[in-house]
Amino acid sequence: MSFDALSVKAQFPIFHRYPDLVYLDSAATSQKPASVIKVLSDFYSFENANIHRGVYDLSAKATDKYEEVREKLAAAFNANANDFAYCSGTTEGINLVVNGYLLPHLEKGDEVLITAMEHHANLIPWQQACEKKGAKLSIIPVKPSGEIDMEAFENKLSKKTKMLAMVHISNTLGTINPVKILTQKAHDLGVPVLLDAAQSAGHLPLDLQDLQVDFAVFSAHKLFGPTGIGALYCSENFKDQLKASKFGGGSIKEVSFEKTSWMAFPHGLEAGTPHIAGVVGMGAALDFIATLDLEESFAHEHALVTQLRQELDALGGIKIFGNPSEYAGIVSFEVDGVHPHDVASFLSEADIAVRAGHHCTQPLLERMQVPATTRASFSIYNTEKDVERLVATLKDLKEFWE
Amino acid sequence: MKSLYGDLIKQHQKNPYHFLKKEDVELSLRANNPICGDRYDLYIENEENVLSTLHFHGFGCALSKASASIMVETLEGKSYEEAKEICQNFLDYIHDKTNGEVYTEAFKAFEALHTQTARIDCVALTWKEMLSFLQTQSS
Numbered sequence: 001m002s003f004d005a006l007s008v009k010a011q012f013p014i015f016h017r018y019p020d021l022v023y024l025d026s027a028a029t030s031q032k033p034a035s036v037i038k039v040l041s042d043f044y045s046f047e048n049a050n051i052h053r054g055v056y057d058l059s060a061k062a063t064d065k066y067e068e069v070r071e072k073l074a075a076a077f078n079a080n081a082n083d084f085a086y087c088s089g090t091t092e093g094i095n096l097v098v099n100g101y102l103l104p105h106l107e108k109g110d111e112v113l114i115t116a117m118e119h120h121a122n123l124i125p126w127q128q129a130c131e132k133k134g135a136k137l138s139i140i141p142v143k144p145s146g147e148i149d150m151e152a153f154e155n156k157l158s159k160k161t162k163m164l165a166m167v168h169i170s171n172t173l174g175t176i177n178p179v180k181i182l183t184q185k186a187h188d189l190g191v192p193v194l195l196d197a198a199q200s201a202g203h204l205p206l207d208l209q210d211l212q213v214d215f216a217v218f219s220a221h222k223l224f225g226p227t228g229i230g231a232l233y234c235s236e237n238f239k240d241q242l243k244a245s246k247f248g249g250g251s252i253k254e255v256s257f258e259k260t261s262w263m264a265f266p267h268g269l270e271a272g273t274p275h276i277a278g279v280v281g282m283g284a285a286l287d288f289i290a291t292l293d294l295e296e297s298f299a300h301e302h303a304l305v306t307q308l309r310q311e312l313d314a315l316g317g318i319k320i321f322g323n324p325s326e327y328a329g330i331v332s333f334e335v336d337g338v339h340p341h342d343v344a345s346f347l348s349e350a351d352i353a354v355r356a357g358h359h360c361t362q363p364l365l366e367r368m369q370v371p372a373t374t375r376a377s378f379s380i381y382n383t384e385k386d387v388e389r390l391v392a393t394l395k396d397l398k399e400f401w402e
Numbered sequence: 403m404k405s406l407y408g409d410l411i412k413q414h415q416k417n418p419y420h421f422l423k424k425e426d427v428e429l430s431l432r433a434n435n436p437i438c439g440d441r442y443d444l445y446i447e448n449e450e451n452v453l454s455t456l457h458f459h460g461f462g463c464a465l466s467k468a469s470a471s472i473m474v475e476t477l478e479g480k481s482y483e484e485a486k487e488i489c490q491n492f493l494d495y496i497h498d499k500t501n502g503e504v505y506t507e508a509f510k511a512f513e514a515l516h517t518q519t520a521r522i523d524c525v526a527l528t529w530k531e532m533l534s535f536l537q538t539q540s541s
Contacts, residue, residue, distance in 0.1 A: 339462065339463035341465070
């Protein structure tokens, strides 16, 4: 494999500060490369000004930098620059679509279709909208393998469906969903599709033109960028139908005491002073990703998680949740007789960072009849040594608890 | 290392004190952590403002279970007033606010929380529930 994880890892200051850290919680948030941190620091140090309408030089430059990042998003995800609105992250992006597109179109008796493996962020906003309008939230079941039940999906999809919302990569199971196939079938019935790309953007080549989804959302902090910023992609067909649901300055064409008219997508959705430095930092993260070959880096993460899945199996007394045929660098497991929080604490004492809990997918865990799991998730800076350390410490843990 | 899981905690986790579902007991409290799903019921048999017999049952991590077990063992037979002070001492101790003063040496099993604060909620769960019950009982 030509991917050089160690030279990638060297670009992340946190591993210089904590050389023994085995960071296996990138699905929660990725670490940040020096280049991103420097751009953030430089922006606040030397380039800071509010954007739009500032006539002076600093403001004009800040505006250019802010707007330029749309071009970087377009290049990274194969779309057009004006297809992307900035938002605080995946959660806000979904809320913008629910409030700005779905609610005005949703009526009593309609349905919204999601999968059983959605993160709470891609469940609760739809659930609340359905409750408000007397519509039904319909759930595509997940098979024990951790894959979507395609037969059930086809049965549940109908002309009553007003939206199909699904996660690209499950943050709990690691499953990669067949987005293109589901989208095609939804579109055959005229159903729009929203993709939660929080775990896929930056991890694998994400081609929005190829997937043909209508909306897509992700957070910068999971792709080496700052927290509090992300993007909402909206395809050309839906831009006029996606109304502003957050109101304030910066997003309007004309205001009187009687009425307001809004700017077109994306600016109409970006009311208030946005997270300018965050957007610029997201641009730096996209520049960083552009230096990677995502096919190679994905293969690296996939190889590590495959190794871990095999070694956990071999260890015995460990249950892995789901064994999908297509998976990314995320795996959830349970150690017999040891609560996930105790597993995570024990690992923490050995400098290994994993996550324990329901991973904001409580209904999924309920279906798997487990209150919580331990989750290890990989990124480009992980190495085989990390897997070895995790497995060796789990061995110690099993002995300790026997 | 392994400082969070000393012998006393392992003992209580494996053989918890009065770990029994006592559905016939009228007074019970539910200690619930929605973030992690830990959930215990505390069964209180009382006589004239004394916690005469205590049981607990439920599920959660080793730390929450051991801590609940130590609480039940420590508070049994204590008056409401005494129990309130003991709960307060325990909660203050795990937050490192008592200069190391403890009602009973058993509390020192949780000393690691002074530097590893991530698990304080697990350990405090049943104690906080008990304390807030006792506070509603004060004369």
